[in-house]
Amino acid sequence: MVDTTHQESPATGGPKPPRKHGRRKVIGAGVGVLAAAAAGAGVWWGTRDTSGPATPAAPQPTPHTWQPRAHVPAADLDSKWIGVQTHDVAVAQQFEDYLGRPLNCVVVFGAETDWPAIEGPWFAIDAPQGQDWAQWVRDDPDNHTLVISTAMVPKNPDDDWRARGAAGEYDEHWVKFGQNLVDAGLGSSIVRIGWELNGKWYATHYVGDTADKREQWKEYFRRIVKAMEVEGSNFEVDFNIAEGPQNSVSIEDLYPGDDYVDVIGVDVYDSYISPIDPTARWQAKDEKVNSISAVVDFAASRDKPVSFPEWAMVASGSTQGGGDSPEFVNQMADVMKAANLRYQAYFNTPDGGVGMTLADAPNGSEAFLKRFGASGDVVPDGS
Numbered sequence: 001m002v003d004t005t006h007q008e009s010p011a012t013g014g015p016k017p018p019r020k021h022g023r024r025k026v027i028g029a030g031v032g033v034l035a036a037a038a039a040g041a042g043v044w045w046g047t048r049d050t051s052g053p054a055t056p057a058a059p060q061p062t063p064h065t066w067q068p069r070a071h072v073p074a075a076d077l078d079s080k081w082i083g084v085q086t087h088d089v090a091v092a093q094q095f096e097d098y099l100g101r102p103l104n105c106v107v108v109f110g111a112e113t114d115w116p117a118i119e120g121p122w123f124a125i126d127a128p129q130g131q132d133w134a135q136w137v138r139d140d141p142d143n144h145t146l147v148i149s150t151a152m153v154p155k156n157p158d159d160d161w162r163a164r165g166a167a168g169e170y171d172e173h174w175v176k177f178g179q180n181l182v183d184a185g186l187g188s189s190i191v192r193i194g195w196e197l198n199g200k201w202y203a204t205h206y207v208g209d210t211a212d213k214r215e216q217w218k219e220y221f222r223r224i225v226k227a228m229e230v231e232g233s234n235f236e237v238d239f240n241i242a243e244g245p246q247n248s249v250s251i252e253d254l255y256p257g258d259d260y261v262d263v264i265g266v267d268v269y270d271s272y273i274s275p276i277d278p279t280a281r282w283q284a285k286d287e288k289v290n291s292i293s294a295v296v297d298f299a300a301s302r303d304k305p306v307s308f309p310e311w312a313m314v315a316s317g318s319t320q321g322g323g324d325s326p327e328f329v330n331q332m333a334d335v336m337k338a339a340n341l342r343y344q345a346y347f348n349t350p351d352g353g354v355g356m357t358l359a360d361a362p363n364g365s366e367a368f369l370k371r372f373g374a375s376g377d378v379v380p381d382g383s
Helices: 088-098 115-119 131-139 161-166 171-183 209-227 278-286 292-301 327-336 364-371
Strands: 020-023 024-026 080-085 107-109 146-152 190-193 236-242 261-269 304-313 341-346
Touching: 024 161, 080 088, 088 131, 088 364, 107 131, 107 341, 115 171, 131 146, 146 341, 161 209, 161 304, 171 209, 190 209, 261 292, 278 292, 278 327, 292 304, 292 327, 327 341, 327 364
Parallel strands: 080 107, 080 341, 107 146, 146 190, 190 236, 236 261, 261 304, 304 341
Antiparallel strands: 020 024
């Protein structure tokens, strides 16, 4: 199970208009949305061990000439999709029932046990029963999108992994990664390369604590983007940080460049804030180096849409969670409504230090349904 216990964020009539999906438009409505399931829903995380390494028997990848990201105005990508993190299709269906509207996107985590597990993600190669997300996308490719969170190297990496990645040592693994996703029908997924990159809790993709390491990390990120874009792929790349000053480096100094990023994301949890009053808590969050408003403003300055791939209320206790907080839900909803929002996904599991689900928060759940449900104002029908 992946350690998502964060220091600042615990632990992520008539035909409808074309759906805006990254640098392409797909016919079909992006209505969609999901949200919260029953408490105790099962989740598979990225470091799970399988019965053996995933060794895909895929054909050799087709050479592909990489092109920089075409500029698409953020307003044109403002889909305001709602999603959820889960690894079980049945849980996603429960989320749909809870929300009273169709499911749009799901956030999953790839394994990081070894290179074969990264190259051939479990949801693309021999998916377990009830967790075949490639089939879920193939069932409705116009309306279903998978958000894939992937480490940059296998677990227990050598200290010089950033430099080796920047030098191209790992390129072949990312070519295979891209090809396996395309072969599985997941070539239009959103990919969170090294999610929560500023979190020291992730040895497999932490950006680093020196300027040299951060520059190597950025170059490796760029190489991954280039390598995984094989023939037939149309990935969206989400550059995703964790909210708050996990280190003193701001998002501006971590960014790998517009040519390699489609979406700028931030994970937000209502935790590690000392004020009890919800208004004071929100103000304290806004004072952080990489606060929500700082990330939204930075995305706007690059004319990129923003995402919230993980966000949740957090149970009170050692993580200073705000508990059942409709105020936090409404504060987040207000930000999402005002921003050019690509997608957002609620982290509806007690795992990773969150300690609660929407089922445990009747007041927050009521606010969530009012803002994101069938008649919610954040994700209008037909969006």
